[in-house]
Amino acid sequence: MSNAPVSHRQVEVDGIETFYREAGPPGAPIVLLPHGYPSSSFAFRNLLPALGDRWRLIAPDLPGFGYTVADAGRFGYTFDAYADFLRDFAEALALPHYAIYLHDYGSQFGLRLAMSAPERVAALIIQNGDIYEDQHGPKYKPLKEMWAEPVEQRLDRLAEFVTEQGFRDEFRGELPPDIAGRVSPDLWTLSWAQVGPRRDNLMRLLADQPSTLEWFARQQEYLREHQPPTLIVWGPHDGYMPEGAARAYLRDLPDAELHLLDGGHWLLETDLDEVVALTRDFLDRVHAGRP
Numbered sequence: 001m002s003n004a005p006v007s008h009r010q011v012e013v014d015g016i017e018t019f020y021r022e023a024g025p026p027g028a029p030i031v032l033l034p035h036g037y038p039s040s041s042f043a044f045r046n047l048l049p050a051l052g053d054r055w056r057l058i059a060p061d062l063p064g065f066g067y068t069v070a071d072a073g074r075f076g077y078t079f080d081a082y083a084d085f086l087r088d089f090a091e092a093l094a095l096p097h098y099a100i101y102l103h104d105y106g107s108q109f110g111l112r113l114a115m116s117a118p119e120r121v122a123a124l125i126i127q128n129g130d131i132y133e134d135q136h137g138p139k140y141k142p143l144k145e146m147w148a149e150p151v152e153q154r155l156d157r158l159a160e161f162v163t164e165q166g167f168r169d170e171f172r173g174e175l176p177p178d179i180a181g182r183v184s185p186d187l188w189t190l191s192w193a194q195v196g197p198r199r200d201n202l203m204r205l206l207a208d209q210p211s212t213l214e215w216f217a218r219q220q221e222y223l224r225e226h227q228p229p230t231l232i233v234w235g236p237h238d239g240y241m242p243e244g245a246a247r248a249y250l251r252d253l254p255d256a257e258l259h260l261l262d263g264g265h266w267l268l269e270t271d272l273d274e275v276v277a278l279t280r281d282f283l284d285r286v287h288a289g290r291p
Contacts, residue, residue: 002049002051003049004023004051005049005052006021006022006023006045006049007021007022007023009022011089013088013089014075016085017069018060018061018089018092019041019060019067019068020041020058020059020060020089021041021057021058021059022057023051023056023057024048024051024053025056026056028054028055029055029097029283030056030097030098030099030122031055031056031057031098031101032058032090032095032098032099032100032101032110032113033047033059033060033101034059034100034102034106034109034110035059035061035065035104036103036104036107036129037065037206038162038202039065039066039104040066040191042066043059043187043266044268046268046272047268047272050272051276054284055283062109063075064195064198064201064205065202072200077201077202077204077205077208078204078208079208079211080211083109083113086112087113087116087117095120098120099122099123100114100125101125102125102126103126103128103129104265105205106129107126107129107130108129108212110124111215111219112219115219115222118228121226122286123228123230123282124230125231125233125279125282126230126231126234126246127234127235127267128235128238128241128246128264128265128267129241130241130248131219131220132220132245132249133216134248135241135242135244135248136245137240137241137242139239139240140240146158151207158206158207159199162203162206164188164192167188167191167195168185168188170265171188171265173237173238173266174237174238174239175264176237179262179270183269184269187269223249224252224253228253230256231257231259231278231279232249232256233259233267234246234258234267235260235261235265235267237263237265238264238265240265241265246258259274261275
């Protein structure tokens with residue numbers, strides 16, 4: 001495993017000073033790393049130096065997360081707004097061609113980026129980011145009940161979960177005790193310290209999650225039509241996205257490479273070495289033109 005230096009930078013995107021982490025040679029093949037909820041580019045802090053010897057990895061803090069601050073008057077806090085922002089971030093950095101790491105909410109933003117410019121997508125790495133509603137896990141049940149409520153009522157109920165304890169539960173999830181012990185408390189402590197003061201804005205994003213269901217069929221169609229080289233690396237100890245959510249991708253990507261690891265939603269915390277080895281081998285083959 002390499003130990004490439006990680007740089008911490010800022011770029012203006014849509015009038016918002018945007019923080020991002022970057023590792024790797026400037027001319028190397030690019031891997032774009034949009035993060036999920038409730039974390040930030042911090043989630044990729046170990047992946048960047050591990051792969052930065054051969055690839056240029058770029059992980060932004062999206063508005064409202066990490067070190068990128070934007071009030072509701074400047075940013076919309078909807079899935080549409082985040083998808084547009086990631087596209088504009090890629091344009092601001094003039095990224096011509098890239099692999100995209102799809103995880104959690106970042107899978108929605110990243111897939112929409114891929115759909116907007118399929119010719120720029122070198123490959124996809126999918127890690128616990130779901131687009132098949134029939135394979136949603138049991139933790140979606142209370143969410144779906146909540147989604148049926150009016151938005152303001154939904155926001156009131158979400159406030160009960162957007163807490164430091166709620167974040168801890170997100171990161172440890174359904175992991176067996178021996179694996180849960182590998183998840184650092186830094187994750188939920190830092191995320192809460194950064195997100196807590198902005199939670200009203202981010203609750204708007206959570207309330208907008210039903211809008212993602214309308215995109216699933218289009219995202220599946222994109223995969224069927226374009227067949228991007230794809231690595232699926234998945235933690236099945238996930239109450240939202242169990243094993244079936246990973247296998248469902250094979251309906252539309254029959255040639256995708258699927259690996260189920262002994263982890264959960266945050267594999268980079270519990271199974272980093274395995275993810276790095278699989279990703280390194282996959283990207284080597286993609287850029288060498290081998291299956």
